[in-house]
Amino acid sequence: xxxxxERLILFAGxxxxxxxxxxxxxxxxxxxxxxxxxxxxxxxxxxxxVGIFLGAIEGLSAGHKNQIQQGVMLGGGAGLIGGGLGLLxxxxxxxxxxxxxxxxxxxxxxxxxxxLGVGWVGRSFARLRNGAIGGLLGGAIGGAIYHVVTAxxxxxxxxxxxxxxxxxxxxxxxxxxxxxxxxxWLMVVRSQSRNAREGKEYLLNKSKTRxxxxxxxxxxxxxxxxxxxxxxxxxxxxxxxxxxxxxxxxRVNQQPVTQPVQLKNGDRVEVGGTLFLFRERTGA
Amino acid sequence: MRIYLKQNSSLFTLxxxxxxDGPRLLxxxxxxxxxxxxxxxxxxxxxxxxxxxxxxxxxxxxxxxNGGAVGLYFSATDTQGHPVGQLSPEHVEVKEDGQKxxxxxxxxxxxxxxxxxxxxxxxxxxxxxxIDGLKEATNDLADRLGKANRDxxxxxxxxxxxxxxxxxxxxxxxxxxxxxVGSLQAAxxxxxxxxxxxxxxxxxxxxxxxxxxxxxxxxxxAPNHFRGDGSEKNNPYNREFTPxxxxxxxxxxxxxxxxxxxxxxxxxxxxDLHSIAKETGGQHYNIVSEGRRFPELIGEIGRxxxxxxxxxxxxxxxxxxxxxxxxxxxxxxxxxxxxxxTAYEVRGVGGARVVTPAVPSGRxxxxxxxxxxxxxxxxxxxxxxxxxxxxxxxxxxxxxSALPAEVMARFGGSTSIPAATSSxxxxxxxxxxxxxxxxxxxxxxxxxxxxxxxxxxxxxFVIGRGEECDVIVPHSSISREHVRIKxxxxxxxxxxxKSKNGxxxxxxPIVENLLKDGMAVKIGDIEFIFRAxxx
Numbered sequence: 001x002x003x004x005x006e007r008l009i010l011f012a013g014x015x016x017x018x019x020x021x022x023x024x025x026x027x028x029x030x031x032x033x034x035x036x037x038x039x040x041x042x043x044x045x046x047x048x049x050v051g052i053f054l055g056a057i058e059g060l061s062a063g064h065k066n067q068i069q070q071g072v073m074l075g076g077g078a079g080l081i082g083g084g085l086g087l088l089x090x091x092x093x094x095x096x097x098x099x100x101x102x103x104x105x106x107x108x109x110x111x112x113x114x115x116l117g118v119g120w121v122g123r124s125f126a127r128l129r130n131g132a133i134g135g136l137l138g139g140a141i142g143g144a145i146y147h148v149v150t151a152x153x154x155x156x157x158x159x160x161x162x163x164x165x166x167x168x169x170x171x172x173x174x175x176x177x178x179x180x181x182x183x184x185w186l187m188v189v190r191s192q193s194r195n196a197r198e199g200k201e202y203l204l205n206k207s208k209t210r211x212x213x214x215x216x217x218x219x220x221x222x223x224x225x226x227x228x229x230x231x232x233x234x235x236x237x238x239x240x241x242x243x244x245x246x247x248x249x250x251r252v253n254q255q256p257v258t259q260p261v262q263l264k265n266g267d268r269v270e271v272g273g274t275l276f277l278f279r280e281r282t283g284a
Numbered sequence: 285m286r287i288y289l290k291q292n293s294s295l296f297t298l299x300x301x302x303x304x305d306g307p308r309l310l311x312x313x314x315x316x317x318x319x320x321x322x323x324x325x326x327x328x329x330x331x332x333x334x335x336x337x338x339x340x341x342x343x344x345x346x347x348x349x350n351g352g353a354v355g356l357y358f359s360a361t362d363t364q365g366h367p368v369g370q371l372s373p374e375h376v377e378v379k380e381d382g383q384k385x386x387x388x389x390x391x392x393x394x395x396x397x398x399x400x401x402x403x404x405x406x407x408x409x410x411x412x413x414x415i416d417g418l419k420e421a422t423n424d425l426a427d428r429l430g431k432a433n434r435d436x437x438x439x440x441x442x443x444x445x446x447x448x449x450x451x452x453x454x455x456x457x458x459x460x461x462x463x464x465v466g467s468l469q470a471a472x473x474x475x476x477x478x479x480x481x482x483x484x485x486x487x488x489x490x491x492x493x494x495x496x497x498x499x500x501x502x503x504x505x506a507p508n509h510f511r512g513d514g515s516e517k518n519n520p521y522n523r524e525f526t527p528x529x530x531x532x533x534x535x536x537x538x539x540x541x542x543x544x545x546x547x548x549x550x551x552x553x554x555x556d557l558h559s560i561a562k563e564t565g566g567q568h569y570n571i572v573s574e575g576r577r578f579p580e581l582i583g584e585i586g587r588x589x590x591x592x593x594x595x596x597x598x599x600x601x602x603x604x605x606x607x608x609x610x611x612x613x614x615x616x617x618x619x620x621x622x623x624x625x626t627a628y629e630v631r632g633v634g635g636a637r638v639v640t641p642a643v644p645s646g647r648x649x650x651x652x653x654x655x656x657x658x659x660x661x662x663x664x665x666x667x668x669x670x671x672x673x674x675x676x677x678x679x680x681x682x683x684x685s686a687l688p689a690e691v692m693a694r695f696g697g698s699t700s701i702p703a704a705t706s707s708x709x710x711x712x713x714x715x716x717x718x719x720x721x722x723x724x725x726x727x728x729x730x731x732x733x734x735x736x737x738x739x740x741x742x743x744x745f746v747i748g749r750g751e752e753c754d755v756i757v758p759h760s761s762i763s764r765e766h767v768r769i770k771x772x773x774x775x776x777x778x779x780x781x782k783s784k785n786g787x788x789x790x791x792x793p794i795v796e797n798l799l800k801d802g803m804a805v806k807i808g809d810i811e812f813i814f815r816a817x818x819x
Contacts, residue, residue, distance in 0.1 A: 006684040013679045017672040024668035028661045030637040034349065035604045042634035049669065053676055060680035090633040095539075099606045102633040150635055151607045159635050189691060190737050194758050198736055199686045223756035226741055273741060273755070277691060 015171025018053030022046035047083020063195030082113020111139025138173025192273030227272035336622030352602020367591030406504035421582035426458035432590030604632035761808030
């Protein structure tokens with residue numbers, strides 16, 4: 001199975017950094033109020049940071065301002081709500097589930113919320129679903145790790161390590177599920193744009209994936225004057241992927257595209273100064 | 285040793301005659317177990333003189349939120365179940381996670397705590413002698429509890445392969461309880477195991493008072509049914525007798541803080557019942573070896589219940605940080621000693637930090653002072669998120685993607701460097717070269733912001749750092765508009781656009797120059813090789 005190492009490292013790394021940032025801000029608050037107030041405060045603060053970091057990373061890596069903005073708002077908001085609510089639920093369920101179960105439940109809810117927030121950036125159902133599953137998995141595993149680490153290292157540093165690992169697990173979960181369930185993607189072979197690096201993959205998980213120089217593009221090719229604002233579009237129809245030209249000229253396997261063409265695995269797609277390879281996972 | 289041996293063998297015959305249900309199976313089991321029992325009894329018998337059996341119930345955490353107070357109920361008996369004399373704080377040592385803690389409150393027998401007891405009784409035929417024994421012992425039990433000032437209530441559950449009585453009713457009257465026991469009829473059986481797990485579950489649903497000690501006394505001479513024991517073969521309805529396993533039942537009993545005292549077959553014959561007693565902080569008595577002194581045994585249980593102590597201490601970690609802590613209690617009394625362990629888990633799934641280490645006053649009866657809530661930021665709490673943010677930006681810029689080998693192979697397998705560029709410092713891995721039907725500049729420097737290849741897709745274009753250029757190379761050494769490349773008759777010509785850092789071809793600064801295949805072109809600090817179209 002082809003898994004893009006890049007996305008896994010990006011998401012796990014962003015989650016890790018988010019967890020550390022959240023820990024630094026949340027830890028001084030760990031002495032306030034009663035258990036419920038603390039659960040909400042700590043969950044919400046850690047949630048904001050992990051959410052923002054995970055939401056921003058894809059846009060940052062793609063050099064895509066719009067995506068960064070959306071990711072920060074959606075990820076942060078989802079993290080805030082999911083973290084506060086999730087940990088509160090975990091605390092309420094403590095009697096029934098105990099520490100381990102409570103933490104797994106609490107951080108899973110948190111993970112789902114962050115996954116949904118990050119997924120919503122792409123406005124695609126598949127991304128939402130993948131985000132939620134990944135967040136759930138990462139949150140459950142991360143919650144268990146959190147429990148074990150804080151039991152062994154009950155000091156501030158222990159919570160730091162625990163939250164870093166928790167963030168990394170949620171990030172990894174979201175990234176991994178996205179990678180496992182990806183159907184089709186465009187891989188950059190070479191590009192004259194300033195942001196599309198060789199080997200970078202753009203997932204085609206929306207019904208319409210727009211390629212162009214405009215900020216609203218799903219695949220933004222910035223800084224390449226030979227790319228039009230709305231250059232081309234890949235449409236998904238009944239599991240098939242059709243490439244159609246927008247304002248710019250497109251070539252598939254060195255043939256100019258006039259009518260929408262169905263892409264096959266391994267097709268080379270040229271958009272301005274960028275050459276993509278179309279990849280599709282068939283079968284299972 | 286010999287005494288035990290004799291006692292065992294005689295009881296052994298007594299027991300096998302009692303269980304008419306299936307002596308054929310029981311005899312070989314007990315014969316094997318007999319030798320183990322002799323061994324075990326011999327060992328414990330030798331140690332009995334200097335051993336105290338300490339029995340801890342689950343720690344009480346009602347006051348934990350206000351400064352980390354932990355309460356422990358415990359009893360201390362000798363191996364025969366007789367309570368050890370009047371204990372005081374100097375006889376006990378409490379450790380949490382290996383750290384000795386100071387006992388701040390200690391209450392002995394006279395401040396008896398309420399106790400709710402459910403007797404869970406096996407009423408198969410072989411148990412007839414014990415029905416009479418229980419009736420006889422009830423007065424003694426009630427007496428001892430009453431004398432110890434313990435406000436007791438009694439309840440009764442009976443079972444065979446099914447639970448036959450489970451009214452969740454307690455009585456304060458020993459006489460009424462005796463009448464319940466008196467009406468029991470021993471009957472049935474059919475197979476060896478009986479359904480003690482379902483009966484224990486029914487007993488755990490009794491309306492125990494929240495502040496009372498909850499005790500279940502299980503009395504049976506048979507091992508228990510459990511899910512997956514194949515008991516459907518003996519069941520006329522072709523169903524298993526119980527849907528429960530010990531692992532499912534135990535958490536419920538522990539959560540309800542119930543101590544199960546089990547008078548049941550020895551551990552090797554009924555391991556589940558033994559482990560229930562151990563895990564719930566109760567006691568296990570071997571019905572085979574101790575059955576003959578059954579009424580006395582019940583009295584002893586009453587005495588051990590009556591001799592409950594309570595102590596409280598302040599946890600060294602008085603915060604609800606969601607962690608589990610191990611507690612051990614050692615009782616030393618007249619050269620004898622005993623220890624029991626338990627554990628508790630505090631709330632707080634989000635975690636918490638110790639703000640002020642609590643200093644226990646050491647005076648008995650004093651409630652620990654509430655730990656102050658403090659929000660405590662220092663410089664690193666803000667520096668760390670900043671660094672994390674910088675780290676995120678760096679992570680986004682790191683080159684993590686690489687073309688898979690198969691793609692490399694398809695779009696240019698050779699990684700050789702042209703001889704013409706020997707003057708430059710090449711980064712071999714970055715160079716992919718293959719004849720292509722278009723002219724291009726190929727990068728030699730390992731700068732990630734820079735395209736690896738600039739394909740000449742038009743006849744005239746400008747390369748520079750500025751947004752208005754046709755090919756943008758965002759590098760600080762490159763001017764806003766750095767060079768223009770134009771296709772003329774002889775080929776592509778490069779024009780320097782009065783750039784700050786200049787342009788060189790094969791190491792020579794140029795204003796304009798005709799490009800030929802293999803020439804090293806340096807734009808600012810970035811080195812490229814020019815490759816002509818190769819059609």
